[in-house]
Amino acid sequence: MDIKELQLFLHLSKSLHYAKTSQDCHVSPSTLTRVVQKLEQQSGCLLLERDNRTVRLTREGVMFREFAVAVMDNWQQFQAEVSTSVSSLHGELSVFCSVTASYSFLHELLDRYRADYPEVEIHLHTGDSAMAVQRIQEELEDISVAARPDKLPGNLEFKEIGQSKLVFIAPLASSEARKKWGFKSLADISDWQGIPFIASESGLARQRTDRWFRAKGVKPSIYAQVSGNEAIVSMVSLGFGIGVVPLLVVQNSLLGSKIEILDVSPPLEPFSIGLCTMKRKLGNPLVQAFWNLA
DSSP states (O other), rough: OOOOHHHHHHHHHOOOOOHHHHTTTOOOOOHHHHHHHHHHHTTSSSOEOSEEEEEEEHHHHHHHOOOOHHHHHHHHHHHHHHSSSGGGGOOEEEEEEEEEHHHHTHHHHHHHHHHOTTTTTEEEEEGGGGHHHHHHHTTOOOOOEEEEOOOOOTTTTEEEEEEEOOOEEEOOOOOHHHHHHHHGGGGOOOOOOGGGEESSSHHHHHHHHHHHHHHHHHEEEEEEEEEEHHHHHHHHHHTTOOEEEEEEHHTOOOTTGGGGOOOOOOOOOEEEEEEEEGGGGGGSSHHHHHHHHH
């Protein structure tokens, strides 16, 4: 068995879903099946029970998961001990962030990291920022750029690198949609059921928006739930509704001139944006070097 096989097994042991692990880890379902079969053959026991609907770990599978976690920790410690100088750093580093974060926060960091550690192969994955912390917990990435959750899990480390306000956005007042809705600011809205709302499917922005509405005693009329802040900006600019996104996304969007920020009272709690990783991964010299550059 090798490190990549153990990584695949660890992800599958958490997702308990072959299709999800295949998609997240960028391997085919048949490859994942062969990896599990190989590990079961080498360990001499059944690790997973699977039928048409469910996947679950056997008792031996739970024991093997603990073994795999210990191996990964020891592997990272070994890498740290053999890296006797910065010039010897080499290997692979996986980083996840949203498209906006890739050029607003990561561009300079990646440039400096590449210059200092040219032997390290960087794998940059982009996607919905709401998934950033989850991808770290599922061991899919070494580091992510994430908004700090209200309650940071105890096994994670977070390092702030910036902040961004969370703002309500709407089509321009001159747009046909705004003319139909007939309001200038959120305070002018008397009938929320007449205003469609574009909501995040999940994540910190959705949680804080839901709390804001509950405090106001308002039940928004949700027109669509989408993943990704950039998608929300796009739909709002087309007049589908109003939405909530980090100000940073608006400032970096090509559609920023087609929307406007609404007055909010009280304001939504801003995002603390930073690097996120598993605490034990800070023992990995590749991760530690990136962490220190922030």
